[in-house]
Amino acid sequence: MVAWRNLDQLDAFHALQALEDQVVLKEVMLGDSGKERVEKYQVPMAEGLVYNFAAKKVNDRVLATLSDLAKEAQLTEKFQELYNGEIINTGEHRRVLHHLVRGQLGEDVCVDGVNKRAFYVEQQNKIADFAKKVHAGEITNEAGEKFTTVVQIGIGGSDLGPRAIYIGLENWAKKTGNFKMEAKFISNVDPDDAAVVLNSIDIAHALFILVSKSGTTLETLTNETFVKNAIKKEGLDPARHMVAVTSETSPLAKGTDYITAFFMDDYIGGRYSVSSSVGGAILSLAFGPEVFADFLAGMAAADDTAKNEDIFQNPAMLDALIGVYERNILDCEVTAVLPYSQAMSRFPAHLQQADMESNGKSVNRFGEPVHYKTGPVIFGEPGTNGQHSFYQLLHQGTTIVPLQFIGFRENQAGMDDVIEGSTSQQKLKANVAAQIVAFACGKEDQDLNKKFEGERPSSIIVGDQLTPKTLGAILAHFENKIMFQGFLWNVNSFDQEGVQLGKVLAKNVLAGKSEGALAAYSKLLGI
Ligand SMILES: O=P(O)(O)OC[C@H]1O[C@H](O)[C@H](O)[C@@H](O)[C@@H]1O
Numbered sequence: 001m002v003a004w005r006n007l008d009q010l011d012a013f014h015a016l017q018a019l020e021d022q023v024v025l026k027e028v029m030l031g032d033s034g035k036e037r038v039e040k041y042q043v044p045m046a047e048g049l050v051y052n053f054a055a056k057k058v059n060d061r062v063l064a065t066l067s068d069l070a071k072e073a074q075l076t077e078k079f080q081e082l083y084n085g086e087i088i089n090t091g092e093h094r095r096v097l098h099h100l101v102r103g104q105l106g107e108d109v110c111v112d113g114v115n116k117r118a119f120y121v122e123q124q125n126k127i128a129d130f131a132k133k134v135h136a137g138e139i140t141n142e143a144g145e146k147f148t149t150v151v152q153i154g155i156g157g158s159d160l161g162p163r164a165i166y167i168g169l170e171n172w173a174k175k176t177g178n179f180k181m182e183a184k185f186i187s188n189v190d191p192d193d194a195a196v197v198l199n200s201i202d203i204a205h206a207l208f209i210l211v212s213k214s215g216t217t218l219e220t221l222t223n224e225t226f227v228k229n230a231i232k233k234e235g236l237d238p239a240r241h242m243v244a245v246t247s248e249t250s251p252l253a254k255g256t257d258y259i260t261a262f263f264m265d266d267y268i269g270g271r272y273s274v275s276s277s278v279g280g281a282i283l284s285l286a287f288g289p290e291v292f293a294d295f296l297a298g299m300a301a302a303d304d305t306a307k308n309e310d311i312f313q314n315p316a317m318l319d320a321l322i323g324v325y326e327r328n329i330l331d332c333e334v335t336a337v338l339p340y341s342q343a344m345s346r347f348p349a350h351l352q353q354a355d356m357e358s359n360g361k362s363v364n365r366f367g368e369p370v371h372y373k374t375g376p377v378i379f380g381e382p383g384t385n386g387q388h389s390f391y392q393l394l395h396q397g398t399t400i401v402p403l404q405f406i407g408f409r410e411n412q413a414g415m416d417d418v419i420e421g422s423t424s425q426q427k428l429k430a431n432v433a434a435q436i437v438a439f440a441c442g443k444e445d446q447d448l449n450k451k452f453e454g455e456r457p458s459s460i461i462v463g464d465q466l467t468p469k470t471l472g473a474i475l476a477h478f479e480n481k482i483m484f485q486g487f488l489w490n491v492n493s494f495d496q497e498g499v500q501l502g503k504v505l506a507k508n509v510l511a512g513k514s515e516g517a518l519a520a521y522s523k524l525l526g527i
Pocket residue numbers: 155156157158211212213214215216217220270271357496499
């Protein structure tokens with residue numbers, strides 16, 4: 001049995017607080033010691049990726065104490081309980097099974113006589129079969145013509161992950177001959193979101209995927225009707241243009257006006273659902289089921305490394321521990337995710353939900369207040385765009401923001417030119433290397449306005465190229481990092497009560513039941 005204890009009840013945490021090791025990056029990262037550190041402080045990840053943490057404020061003693069913390073917090077055992085199907089989501093009294101969607105890590109998990117792995121694989125096969133029939137023109141619109149565009153209607157976890165992964169692989173798929181259908185996304189209840197998408201597509205040849213795990217989300221149900229009205233206006237039958245992805249217990253599962261439905265279940269949290277039918281349907285239609293299977297294989301490979309007890313063979317656990325060190329010992333409030341890859345432009349937005357909805361909690365998994373900081377604020381943009389906007393604050397501002405870089409040796413599209421002695425990809429890579437050192441080491445200057453203090457910690461994930469497998473491995477790395485941090489903070493990372501209050505108040509406004517400030521704001525907004 002594992003013991004679920006608060007971070008401040010662990011001896012290793014107090015040992016960490018007592019350490020007086022103040023790693024000074026501009027000392028350890030300069031000259032030969034910097035070179036040795038970059039070569040030494042890295043661990044292999046799945047799919048040939050590497051997690052390098054040389055520019056983090058850690059040394060061997062801090063790392064040894066973090067390793068003790070991992071053991072005392074029983075991170076490996078807790079992960080084991082999770083993938084073996086224990087009720088880890090205490091708030092909603094649910095299992096947490098997103099790992100099982102991409103592979104069997106432990107024991108069989110059976111619920112009400114159903115083997116859950118078999119259920120997830122069955123849905124994957126059903127989606128693969130459907131996607132192949134759409135691509136082959138066996139499933140068509142009412143005129144017997146092929147669908148050319150696929151549009152996902154969903155929000156939060158039913159939008160961000162699938163959208164980030166679609167954008168992440170679009171150019172790769174075009175280059176490698178795996179591009180089957182263009183995908184678009186409608187999420188916001190702002191009518192302009194749906195209007196822009198509907199105006200940009202040929203509705204007669206569009207297949208819509210309605211995605212809602214709960215089947216009750218106001219934005220998604222509103223957009224469903226919005227889209228169905230647009231389909232009807234074209235003189236077409238909405239039931240011939242829409243499939244549903246939902247949990248078997250949701251009201252949508254009983255709907256009859258869909259071509260077909262694909263399922264997930266209550267054990268897959270929305271923000272962890274990209275590997276389930278939620279991401280499976282759109283990604284299999286856009287790129288083919290084999291590409292989606294490769295993406296899942298990359299995730300499964302990363303999940304496998306997350307089982308290792310040794311933190312130097314478990315990059316997600318190591319990353320999580322360093323993050324807790326920065327949050328609870330170095331007192332950093334924010335973390336930036338900075339992919340030097342345009343294809344990962346929506347990845348930070350997805351991680352914002354994954355991380356902040358999971359670990360943005362003030363009570364532990366038993367509902368008792370915690371007396372330490374939990375999840376940080378997450379933001380990010382692809383480099384080098386960020387360099388020309390918010391990096392000023394990162395370099396010289398009064399807030400120290402730990403950074404998580406991601407970079408690749410090769411680009412995806414294969415199109416590149418030598419301009420003034422270097423390719424664009426080389427320029428991109430030179431920039432990320434330069435930034436790491438600039439953030440760590442800073443620069444002296446008599447003019448304080450031009451002085452860089454340095455001491456801004458960062459890590460980098462490096463790979464050869466962003467592919468379905470490496471993207472899967474990177475996503476699973478972050479999912480597992482978030483999970484381990486939740487274990488360390490002893491919070492339930494798998495519910496999200498904090499999103500409810502606003503929904504209830506908005507319903508009151510629409511039902512004409514508001515008073516006081518709510519009524520005044522409603523008037524101000526012209527509702
Ligand atoms: O998939 P759905 O049930 O429509 O939920 C969509 C989203 O809405 C909720 O408000 C939650 O905060 C998210 O975690 C969820 O992903």
